[in-house]
Amino acid sequence: MLRPTFLGVLTALVAVVPSTLAADCTREGLLTAARSYLAAQISGKTTELKLSSNFTYQQNNKVSDIAKGLLSTSYKIDLNRSTADLVACASYTMWISSSGSKPYVVGTQIRHRNNNTAEIAMIDTIAATTGDLFFNAKDTQKYIAAEDWTSLPAASRPSRDVLKKAGDAYLDMWTDAKAADTIPWGTNCERVEGSRLTKPCGGQLPHGGSTKPNGMRRYVIDEEMGSVDVLCQFDSLGNMPDSHEIRITDGKVKYVHTITVNGK
Structure with missing residues (x-):
């Protein structure tokens, strides 16, 4: 009976390891990152976010400094909802702050590189407030809160x-x-x-x-x-x-x- 050599075993292990280490973009991973974004927005502390080394922040279609953007200020969030895209490894979060001195309705896409949901590669935000098109945060909240967003069969x-x-x-x-x-x-x-x-x-x-x-x-x-x-x-x-x-x-x-x- 032939015994596998050490080199043969090592070669077999090397062949297996890359597939076991290949990351999958998961729904839970995306939604966990989205929740961390909401928590950072509530606290106004961007240090709570785990950002990649080449992270990009974009607000209203302009690349910006996250420390000077919407996330640098604490907002009470009165309504939020998130969806997940496993193919693009990205999420979309809508949140509404209607009870503060400066109301907002916000849509944010969060993107991850290499299916790594543990780190955020990009936060891409559209943020509407008083004076923007047809803006009224309380009415928007009322309409959207009444909708049914249960998962589809x-x-x-x-x-x-x-x-x-x-x-x-x-x-x-x-x-x-x-x-x-x-x-x-x-x-x-x-x-x-x-x-x-x-x-x-x-x-x-x-x-x-x-x-x-x-x-x-x-x-x-x-x-x-x-x-x-x-x-x-x-x-x-x-x-x-x-x-x-x-x-x-x-x-x-x-x-x-x-x-x-x-x-x-």
């Missing part, structure tokens, strides 16, 4: 491709006259633009008219929640930092949320 979850196409088609409505008709609108869908509620959300839609497409699109797609969030620059109506979130249930658009900052 596996058999009825929209695909990643369907969700991305819906997000892109929505942002293309201002430049493409046919885009609105490609979106599967639900008869009971609700659209919250800033603090304006429209029901059903498939009515009163643009059908082209602008020559400037909405650019700088960054996606967080969560099939389990049936949602896509797109951070972008709303160029069709001006240089406006923007977040558009869409939820699809039973194959139809159920919710649309927009956070739009006046061009600054």
